[in-house]
Amino acid sequence: DRYRERKKHGGDSQLVYLLKRFKQAETEKGKRLVDVIDIHWYPELYGKDSKGEKKRVMDDVPYDAVFAKLQWEALREWYDPAFKPTAELDSWTAGDLAADLWNPHHPVIPSLKKLLDTYYPGTKLAINEYDTGSPEHYHGALLRAAALGIFMQEDLYMAQNWHQTDDKKYTYFAQKLFGNYDNKGGRVRGKFVPSKSSHADLFSYAAQDGGKFTVVLVNKNPSERLTTPFEAPVASAGFHAYTLAETLGLRLLETRGKTDGKRITVTVPPYSAMLVTTD
Numbered sequence: 470d471r472y473r474e475r476k477k478h479g480g481d482s483q484l485v486y487l488l489k490r491f492k493q494a495e496t497e498k499g500k501r502l503v504d505v506i507d508i509h510w511y512p513e514l515y516g517k518d519s520k521g522e523k524k525r526v527m528d529d530v531p532y533d534a535v536f537a538k539l540q541w542e543a544l545r546e547w548y549d550p551a552f553k554p555t556a557e558l559d560s561w562t563a564g565d566l567a568a569d570l571w572n573p574h575h576p577v578i579p580s581l582k583k584l585l586d587t588y589y590p591g592t593k594l595a596i597n598e599y600d601t602g603s604p605e606h607y608h609g610a611l612l613r614a615a616a617l618g619i620f621m622q623e624d625l626y627m628a629q630n631w632h633q634t635d636d637k638k639y640t641y642f643a644q645k646l647f648g649n650y651d652n653k654g655g656r657v658r659g660k661f662v663p664s665k666s667s668h669a670d671l672f673s674y675a676a677q678d679g680g681k682f683t684v685v686l687v688n689k690n691p692s693e694r695l696t697t698p699f700e701a702p703v704a705s706a707g708f709h710a711y712t713l714a715e716t717l718g719l720r721l722l723e724t725r726g727k728t729d730g731k732r733i734t735v736t737v738p739p740y741s742a743m744l745v746t747t748d
Contacts, residue, residue, distance in 0.1 A: 472569075482573065484508075488588035495589075505626060506585060509598035510577055514543045516558045526558075527602045529609075529632075534691070540602045540612055541689055547619045548576050578623040595627035596620075604632040607715045610639035614713065614742040615687045617647050618674030621661050642713050642721055646685065646744050650711045650721055655746070657683050662702065671695050671737065677702055683746045688737040698734040705747035708733055714741035 478486050491503050514526045516539035524530050526543040545552035552575070554563040562570040574580050578594070585592045601616040603609030613630075620628050634640045647657045659678025666673045670690035676683050682701040688694070705728050711721040716738070726735070728747070737743050 482569075484584060485588055488585065488592070491592075492589045501591070503589075503592065505593045505595050506589075507595045507597045507627075508581055510596050511598070511600055511631075512543050512546055512602075513560050513562050514539075514546065514554070514558055515560065527600045529605050530603050531606055532603070532608045537608050540608075541615075543602070544612065544615055544619060546576060547578055547616065548623050550576050550579070552576060578620075578625055582623075593626035595629075596625060597627065597629040598631045599628060600631050604630075604634055604640045605638055607639045608740070610641075610643040610713065611687055611689065611740065611742055613640050613643040614646055614685065615672050615689070617643070618672060618685050618687065621657065621674050621676065622663075624661065636719065639713065639715070639719065642719065643742065645721060646711060646713055646742060650744050650746075651709070651723070657685065657744070659683070664699065666697065668695055668697070671697060673699075680705075681747060683744065685742065685744050686735070686737050687742045688739060691740045694736055694738050696734065696736040698732060700731045701728070701733060701747055702731070703747070704728070704730045707748045709746050709748070710735055711744045711746075712738065712741060713743070714738045 475481060481489065495501055512527045515523055516526065516536060517523050518533040518536035524536060526540045530536060539558050542558055554560045560571065573584070582594050585594055601609065601612045603612065649656060657676050659676045659681070662675040662677050664673045664675045664684065670688060670693070672687040672689070674685045680703050682703060684699065686697065707725060707727050710724045710726065712724070713721055726733070733745060735743065735745055
């Protein structure tokens with residue numbers, strides 16, 4: 470009896486069945502009836518911490534050097550087709566259930582967008598419940614900053630997180646880095662610009678809005694500061710940088726620098742996030 474409803478509908482999952490019905494209704498009514506499909510996603514990935522205790526990557530786990538590495542690895546689930554569960558980072562949705570629960574939805578954002586494009590073209594994807602792990606802890610703020618960059622990278626239309634902290638927690642400032650970094654409404658906007666860091670521990674996400682260029686850098690190395698040059702698409706006289714680091718306290722530190730035409734060089738502190746925006 471386990472899959473009797475799927476068998477009655479040609480093996481379609483609930484989501485695929487729903488998309489087909491929406492498309493049918495649109496054809497019958499002669500106009501689009503649904504613009505955005507909202508999916509809730511929480512990573513069902515588990516690993517062991519330095520004490521050998523098994524934990525879920527998205528739970529509010531305090532910093533543990535061993536487990537934090539698994540939390541960073543788990544971010545690949547959102548976008549990387551090469552990501553699979555392993556003995557160190559496993560999931561109950563894989564294994565024997567892979568065909569039904571894992572494979573159709575991984576990597577999460579590209580696969581869900583593909584389902585929408587296949588069965589109800591033109592529909593946008595929202596993930597209006599998600600969490601990225603350890604939201605009450607500093608390293609959770611860096612995980613959130615990287616996840617928001619991934620959402621940019623994958624052109625996710627809309628996202629709302631489940632666990633929203635206040636300004637007494639670092640994760641608040643990870644959100645602020647993208648949504649009000651200067652306390653004047655400054656936010657990351659415009660067209661995503663592909664970028665890739667040459668250092669495995671440095672994440673890079675960029676956007677261009679007219680003559681304004683913005684890049685978010687996340688350094689997941691806990692002990693090494695990383696100096697990186699990059700070229701903006703448009704020349705400018707200078708730039709502002711806003712840094713989130715545990716040593717700076719609950720704030721974003723604003724600094725200014727000069728550009729060499731299009732070339733900008735910044736140093737990202739260990740285990741920190743930085744937004745750089747041209748003047």
